[in-house]
Amino acid sequence: MRTETLDVLRCPYCGGRLSLVDSLYHRSAAGEIHDGILGCHCCIFPVVDGIPVLHLLPAATTARDQIQAGRADLARRTMFGLDDEQAEAFDAVASSATATYRDTVGALGPNFEGGYFLYRFSDPTYIVAQSVARVVAATVLGGTRRAIDICGGSGHVTRSLLDLSPFPPVLADLYFAKVWLARRFTAPGCEPVCCDGNAPMPFARGAFGFAMCTDAFMYIWTKRQLVGEMERLIDHRAGGSHSGAVPGAVLIGHTHNERTWSPSHGQPLSPEGYADLFETLEPRIFGEAALFADVVGGGPLDLSRRDDAETLDRNPALTIIASRNPAVFARHPLPPPETSAGDFRINPLYAVEPEGDRVRLRLRFPSEDYEQEYGACRQYLPDELTVGTAVLSALPDATNSGPLADLARRRIILKLPKRYY
Ligand SMILES: [Zn+2]
Structure with missing residues (x-):
């Protein structure tokens, strides 16, 4: 991780700043922390293979003890959740300069849910999420603010945010393996953070201009808390470093609708249920079907539309955007499908x-x-x-x-x- 990322990190439990504990085992150089221990007012967290692990689930506490004992190699195995036999095969792939994303996902074993992610860049959910995320982020980041992709998995949508700001987008996810894959392959240059979407977000108020969560929100149990956190992350009124910047935006993409059936349903809410989660911003809710038609039809992507209740009830998936920036809710030319190097x-x-x-x-x-x-x-x-x-x-x-x-x-x-x- 970049040392400067400490400026936006906060302990999820006490809200305190985090800093490298110099007296404990660490490897750091030239603005980067590779392995070590971060401390706040209340506890300590490990940095494993350059990724801060800011939760206290069992693997994280085991990895923390291993880092303290100077065994960064074991801490990485712990965070990947591999047994000894798998770990040897994985370490071999991970140290290869020619191994592909597909090879590396394969080495994580059949239980790793990466199988479908190989096909992610052309799936119907992705093409809508990529387009909406990119046009909204481009509108609110102004080339000077930072974006965060929460529960962003192995970074497929994060990839489309890489060139929109000089500050690297943060990719936050509970699964260490996924954010590791993102940094290595899918979204090189992003800043991965391992944290729990069901806990307070480990970031400072107003640290971001754009906070998104796509294709994952229906699996979050503490939905009200996460929406409150997304509102807080983009709220620069209370002492954030970007006062004077254009208002930011919250995006929840592809979340299932309780009133319809869909595969991998999660625990969805109704459209009104989702709207009620917001306390400081007024959300606009879109049925995904019309946005999909916009994208397949070559654009424009019409975020000025107002879907009525009946339309929303029929849509298996919803897209929610909350922002005080009126330029978001406009007809946008369709962005190119892919802008990052590749x-x-x-x-x-x-x-x-x-x-x-x-x-x-x-x-x-x-x-x-x-x-x-x-x-x-x-x-x-x-x-x-x-x-x-x-x-x-x-x-x-x-x-x-x-x-x-x-x-x-x-x-x-x-x-x-x-x-x-
Ligand atoms: Zn703390």
């Missing part, structure tokens, strides 16, 4: 079969469950197509026009993180 590659949902000087691409879902949950991608991904080998020979580069650019616009070619699969 390689143009064939979408991993396509099986590739060579046919002379052409290749046939066939859409293949990884499982029936995937197809049931994300089958709406058929609205923009064709079942089958053939492409000239010469066209694909330019990969991993692509241009802004021509057949390869057209394939990228249709998400058959994706700009993926380096060493993704």
Whole structure:
């Protein structure tokens, strides 16, 4: 972690500033803390492989003891939740300069839920979340403020925030393995923090201009607390360092609606239930279906729309935006699907079969469950197509026009993180 990130970190329990305990084991250099112990008024927390672990769940306390004993290697294994045999295989992959995101997720074992995340960059939930997050963040960050992606998993949406501010976006998630993967592959340059979405957020009031949580809020039990925390994180009125900045925004993307059924349902609320969580900002709630249609249709993304109660009740998933900044609630040109550095590659949902000087691409879902949950991608991904080998020979580069650019616009070619699969 960057030492300067300590400026925005606070203990989730006493609210005190955190600092490196110099008298205990640590490895730090040139503005970075690699391993060590952070202390506040009330307790101490470990930094494991450059990631602050700011909760007190059992793995965190074990890892803290291991760091204090100078065994950073064991602390990392503890945070990944690996037994000795898995840990050796994982350590080998983790130390390889050529291992891919897919290899590394595979080494975490079949119980790690990363399987579908390989396909995340073209799934219907993602394409809406990426577009909404990017247009709202671009409106409120003003190129000078910081963003936070809460419960952001392995950083797929965080990736789309990387170029919107000189301050690295914070990626907060309970699962150490996911934020580690994000920093390594999916969102290099982000600042990962391991913390509990059901506890107070370990950050200072007003530290951010944009706070988001997408595809995870329905799994949070302490929903009122988390919304209050998101409001606090962007509230710069009470002594924040960015007074005078434009009002920030809270975004809750893809949260399920209690009134409809959906796969991996969680504990959702009704639209009014979600609205009642907000105390200092007035939220606007959007049905995801119309936002999805905006994105598939090529834009604009219309955040000026007002969905009525009947429309919201019918939508299996909702997007909630709260901000005092009127520029957020406008019609926005659709952002490009991918802006961060990466390689143009064939979408991993396509099986590739060579046919002379052409290749046939066939859409293949990884499982029936995937197809049931994300089958709406058929609205923009064709079942089958053939492409000239010469066209694909330019990969991993692509241009802004021509057949390869057209394939990228249709998400058959994706700009993926380096060493993704
Ligand atoms: Zn404390």
